[in-house]
Amino acid sequence: MPVDVADPATAAADALLPRPFRVVANRRETSDTVTLELEPLDGDGLAFAAGQFTMLQAFGVGEVPISISGDPARPGLLVHTIRDVGGVTRALCAAEVGDVLGARGPYGRGWGVSDARGGDVVVVAGGIGLAPLRAAVLEVVRARSGFGRVHVLYGARTEDDLLFGDDLEEWAAEPDTEVAVIVDRAATSWPGRVGLVTELVRAAAFDAPRTLALVCGPEVMMRFVGAELTARGVPASQVRLSLERNMRCGVGLCGHCQLREYLLCVDGPVLSLDAVRPQLGIREL
Ligand SMILES: Cc1cc2nc3c(=O)[nH]c(=O)nc-3n(C[C@H](O)[C@H](O)[C@H](O)COP(=O)(O)OP(=O)(O)OC[C@H]3O[C@@H](n4cnc5c(N)ncnc54)[C@H](O)[C@@H]3O)c2cc1C
Known part of the structure; x- marks a missing residue:
């Protein structure tokens, strides 16, 4: 037929x-x-x-x-x-x-990087979360003069778990761009910072009302980073998170990735903090 x-x-x-x-x-x-x-x-x-x-x-x-x-x-x-x-x-x-x-x-819906044009960009990554954010940083770097200050704040379990070392060096060499790395635990030979990525958010200088923050990492990390960013004055609508759920079809048919009224494969994976804040606090949801 x-x-x-x-x-x-x-x-x-x-x-x-x-x-x-x-x-x-x-x-x-x-x-x-x-x-x-x-x-x-x-x-x-x-x-x-x-x-x-x-x-x-x-x-x-x-x-x-x-x-x-x-x-x-x-x-x-x-x-x-x-x-x-x-x-x-x-x-x-x-x-x-x-x-x-x-x-x-x-x-899915991406980061919407162009919404940050004219303002500051704060990228906060935990572990493998730097992977989807790498594409966003590359987009910003390619049009660097269109954005204000750029911070790439990256937390990993250990020094050996750090991804994209060459990229981090290249980005740090861009004008008005800070790359800060922190690890959960380290050998005594590690010259860098030890602690949580929220500490990097606290220390970064940005113009909060004119900042777009892009965050990806374990959900507990995104919850604390979201709280820190909003405490610093970034509107929750300008804090974007990439959420992971079990996905099968990817096109909004199967319902495996439903989070309240959202099907994350089509409405996400990137959603703003104000849209998902109530759900972020619920364990195992
Ligand atoms: C939108 C989206 C983007 C992703 N991007 C990446 C990426 O760039 N790189 C990458 O390595 N992974 C990414 N993941 C996670 C990846 O899809 C899972 O690791 C993968 O589905 C695991 O399948 P598996 O058969 O290897 O392991 P499984 O045997 O299915 O699972 C192994 C373990 O991982 C857990 N797990 C499985 N799927 C997920 C999930 N979606 N979120 C959290 N835990 C999970 C399981 O509970 C189990 O503990 C992404 C997930 C989503 C939803």
């Missing part, structure tokens, strides 16, 4: 079909995290906004949501930074150059 491409059911099924991407690089970031660079086998790259994600598939193993950590100005190269925490992420991290993975998307 011929396929009716105008049929809504066919169109919906098409939206769930992964496209083939070839792995062109697999770079180890830390003991459990790699960055994959992928190129499409069947046409154009994926134009995306910083903060969006794809459903990334290891064929025969499974499919999981992974944020795009690459440069939005280079859609031909799909870049994902993946932490090995289970079956699918393990298979993705083990992908070798030449292997083919499936990707569909990009999905």
Whole structure:
């Protein structure tokens, strides 16, 4: 039977079909995290906004949501930074150059970086949370003169867990840009700060009412960082968080990622603090 491409059911099924991407690089970031660079086998790259994600598939193993950590100005190269925490992420991290993975998307609402134009930008990352924020920082750096002061505040468990060391150095060399790193625990040889990322927020100088804050990390960290930012005077509507929930379809059909009235795959993953503050305090929600 011929396929009716105008049929809504066919169109919906098409939206769930992964496209083939070839792995062109697999770079180890830390003991459990790699960055994959992928190129499409069947046409154009994926134009995306910083903060969006794809459903990334290891064929025969499974499919999981992974944020795009690459440069939005280079859609031909799909870049994902993946932490090995289970079956699918393990298979993705083990992908070798030449292997083919499936990707569909990009999905979701991103950071909306351009809303920060003319004001200050405070980026606060915890652990693997720097991956989706990397795309946002690259977008800011590319149009650096359009923004005020920029702070990249990054907390990791240990020095060995720090991601994107070269990027952090490059960003720190930009005008009016501060990159501050803090670790939870450290060997005595670590010359940097030890503590929580909230301390970096407290110490940073920014014009709070004219600041857009972008935050990604464990939910408890985002709750405390959100409280610190608003205490400093950043309006809750200008604090944006990237939320993670179990996602299956990525297109608002299956309901796995529902948070109150939001389906995080389409209404998020980036939402403002004022939209989700009541839910953030509820354990296991
Ligand atoms: C929008 C979005 C963007 C993401 N971006 C990235 C990214 O850039 N890099 C990256 O490494 N990971 C990212 N993740 C998390 C990633 O999707 C999960 O680690 C992955 O689904 C785990 O699948 P698995 O089969 O490897 O492990 P599983 O066996 O399914 O899970 C292993 C462990 O991780 C926990 N887990 C599974 N999924 C999630 C989740 N969504 N949030 C919190 N804990 C979870 C499980 O409870 C379990 O403890 C993102 C998730 C979302 C929703």
